[in-house]
Amino acid sequence: MKLRVTIMPKPGVLDPQGKAIAQALATLGFAGVTDVRAGKTILLDLAETDPAKAEAAAREMAQKLLANTVIESFSVEPA
Template sequence: MKVRVTVMPKTGVLDPQGKAISHALGELGFSGVGEVLTGKVIELDLAETDPEAARSAAEAMARRLLANTVIEAFRVELV
């Protein structure tokens, strides 16, 4: 079963890469761009066939390795 984990900075956490992208887009003439947040998307192909077990396993993986839960939030979706 395929699972997608999306990891993004929590609200209020400084995102220097997002700030640099926002600045660069302005320099390139793209106006009207507000705050830019950067994150990561991890797609996992799990052997699990039960959707709830797959979601639970992916959440455990995100908490233990894929996301720094102090400064990042994550979302798990079955794909």
């Protein structure tokens, strides 16, 4: 089954990529952009078909490899 892992910088962690995007949007004339945060999406296609087991496996992958949990938080959802 397919799962989506979304990895974002934790609140309070500096996000220079997000800041750069916000500035670029302002330069392009987009007004009313209050905040931008830039993160990653990893789409996993797992052989596991049991939703609970697949989610547990994806969480372990995120903990061990995909996310840097010191500065990033992640969420796992069905894709």
